[in-house]
Amino acid sequence: MRILVLILLPWLAIFLQSTIFSFLSIKGTTPDLVLVFVTFFALFNTAEKGSGYAFFCGLLEDLYMGRFIGLNALSKGLTAYIVGRVQGNVFKENLFVGVFAVLIATALNYLFLFLISIVVFDVFHIDTGMLHHILYQAVYNTIVAIPLYIWYFYSSNRGVLRTSGRVK
Amino acid sequence: MLKFFKNRFFWALLLVIVISLVVMNLTAAQRSNITFVEKIIRDTYVPLQSGVSSFRSNWDRRTAVFNDKSQLQQQIKLLEEKNNQLALENQALQEYKQESFRLHKMLNFYNANRENYDLLPAHLIARSPNNWYESITIGRGSRQGVQKGMPVISPSGLVGRVESVSENSAQVSLITDREMAVGAIIQRTRETNGIVEGLGDSDQLRMINIPYYSKINEGDRIVSSGLSTIYPPGINIGTVTEVTPEPNGLLLTAMIKPAVDFNKLEEVFVITSYHPVEVFEEEEE
Numbered sequence: 001m002r003i004l005v006l007i008l009l010p011w012l013a014i015f016l017q018s019t020i021f022s023f024l025s026i027k028g029t030t031p032d033l034v035l036v037f038v039t040f041f042a043l044f045n046t047a048e049k050g051s052g053y054a055f056f057c058g059l060l061e062d063l064y065m066g067r068f069i070g071l072n073a074l075s076k077g078l079t080a081y082i083v084g085r086v087q088g089n090v091f092k093e094n095l096f097v098g099v100f101a102v103l104i105a106t107a108l109n110y111l112f113l114f115l116i117s118i119v120v121f122d123v124f125h126i127d128t129g130m131l132h133h134i135l136y137q138a139v140y141n142t143i144v145a146i147p148l149y150i151w152y153f154y155s156s157n158r159g160v161l162r163t164s165g166r167v168k
Numbered sequence: 169m170l171k172f173f174k175n176r177f178f179w180a181l182l183l184v185i186v187i188s189l190v191v192m193n194l195t196a197a198q199r200s201n202i203t204f205v206e207k208i209i210r211d212t213y214v215p216l217q218s219g220v221s222s223f224r225s226n227w228d229r230r231t232a233v234f235n236d237k238s239q240l241q242q243q244i245k246l247l248e249e250k251n252n253q254l255a256l257e258n259q260a261l262q263e264y265k266q267e268s269f270r271l272h273k274m275l276n277f278y279n280a281n282r283e284n285y286d287l288l289p290a291h292l293i294a295r296s297p298n299n300w301y302e303s304i305t306i307g308r309g310s311r312q313g314v315q316k317g318m319p320v321i322s323p324s325g326l327v328g329r330v331e332s333v334s335e336n337s338a339q340v341s342l343i344t345d346r347e348m349a350v351g352a353i354i355q356r357t358r359e360t361n362g363i364v365e366g367l368g369d370s371d372q373l374r375m376i377n378i379p380y381y382s383k384i385n386e387g388d389r390i391v392s393s394g395l396s397t398i399y400p401p402g403i404n405i406g407t408v409t410e411v412t413p414e415p416n417g418l419l420l421t422a423m424i425k426p427a428v429d430f431n432k433l434e435e436v437f438v439i440t441s442y443h444p445v446e447v448f449e450e451e452e453e
Binding site: 011013014015017018019020022023028029030032034048060061063064066068070071072073074077081113116119120127129130133137 | 177181185187188189192193202203206217220221294296297299301305331332339367368370431
C-alpha cells in the first residue's frame with residue numbers, strides 16, 4: 001500500500017499541477033508539488049532512498065513533458081540527496097523544519113537545473129522573469145508545504161506511509 | 169578516499185548521472201516522435217484532465233450567476249421583485265450568450281480560413297505542470313489526425329506548434345516558450361523581417377533582428393512572415409509595446425504583447441493541412 005501511494009503521489013502531483021494549480025497560478029507560476037513530496041520523502045528516509053525516489057518522480061515528470069528527459073530527474077535526485085544527508089540532524093516533528101526544507105530544496109533544485117543546463121547545453125539564458133518565477137515558486141511551494149507536511153508527517157508515523165512504526 | 173570509491177552508491181550515482189546527461193542531450197533536439205512510454209504516461213492523464221477541464225467550464229457557467237450577487241442586490245433596490253427574477257435569469261443567459269458569441273466567432277474564423285488551411289478545433293485540457301516550459305495539452309491526438317509540427321492558432325492569433333502527439337492528446341509549445349521562434353513582419357509596412365522569440369512569460373514576446381532603419385512603432389501589429397516554413401503567413405502574433413536599440417546600434421529589439429491571452433485560452437484550432445518542412449527533412453534523413 002505504501003509503495004502504491006508513493007508511486008501515485010508524483011502522478012497525482014503532475015495531474016494537479018497541470019490542471020487545478022495552473023488555474024490557481026500566481027503571476028503564471030505554479031507550485032512544484034513533485035519537489036515538495038520528494039523533499040518530504042528525503043527528509044523521512046536516507047539520502048540514497050530519497051535520491052532514488054526523487055529520480056523516479058523527476059523522470060515521470062520528464063516523460064510527461066517529453067523534453068530534456070533526465071533534467072528534472074537529475075536535479076530532483078541531487079536535491080533529495082542533499083536533503084537526505086542532513087535529515088538525521090534535524091527535528092522533524094517541527095513543522096518549520098519541513099517547510100524550511102521545501103524552501104531550501106526549491107532553491108537547490110533551480111541551482112542544479114542551471115548547472116545541468118550549463119553542462120549539457122553550454123549556456124543558459126537567465127533573466128529577471130526567470131528569477132521572479134523562482135521567487136514566486138519558492139513562496140508558493142512553502143505555502144502548500146504547510147498542510148502537506150502535516151499530512152505527510154502523520155502518514156509517515158501512523159498512516160499509510162508508515163514503514164517500521166516510527167520515523168527514522 | 170579509496171573507501172569512497174569502493175562505495176557502490178557512488179558508482180551507481182555516477183552511472184545514472186552520465187546516462188541522464190546523454191539521454192537529456194538526445195532528447196533536447198527535435199524528435200520525430202515520442203516514445204511508447206511517454207505516450208502511455210501522457211494518455212493516462214487525458215481522461216482526468218478532460219474531466220477537470222469540462223468540470224471547470226460547467227462550474228464557471230454556474231458560478232457566474234452568483235458572482236454578480238452584489239450587482240443584483242443593487243438592481244433589487246431599483247426594480248420590482250418581478251424584475252429581480254428576470255435579472256437573475258438574465259445573468260444565466262448572459263453567460264450562454266458569451267459562450268455562443270465565442271463559438272460563433274470561432275465558427276466565423278473557421279469558415280473564413282477553411283479555404284486556406286484545414287482547421288481542427290481542439291479543447292485545452294491541461295497546462296504545463298512546471299514553470300520551465302510554456303506549453304498546453306489539447307484533447308486531440310494522432311487518432312484525430314494531429315501530427316507533430318502542426319501550427320496551432322486561435323481566432324485572436326498564433327498560439328504555438330504541436331510539439332508531441334499521443335493517441336488522444338497533443339502537447340503544444342506556446343510561442344511564449346523560450347525555445348520558440350517565429351519569423352515575423354510588421355503588418356503595416358510589411359518590410360521588416362524579424363524573429364519573434366518567447367521569453368517564458370505568457371504576457372510578453374521579444375522581436376529581434378530588426379534593422380535600425382526599420383519604421384517600427386509602438387502599437388504596430390506583428391504578423392507571421394511565413395518565411396519560417398512552420399507557420400502560415402499573416403497570422404496575428406501581437407502588438408509592439410516598446411522599441412529599443414541594440415548596443416551595437418545596427419539592430420532594434422521590440423517587446424511584443426501577444427495577441428492571444430494565454431491565461432484565458434480555452435479553445436484552439438490545429439492547422440492540419442499545413443505541414444512544416446523540417447518534419448519531412450528529418451524523415452528523409
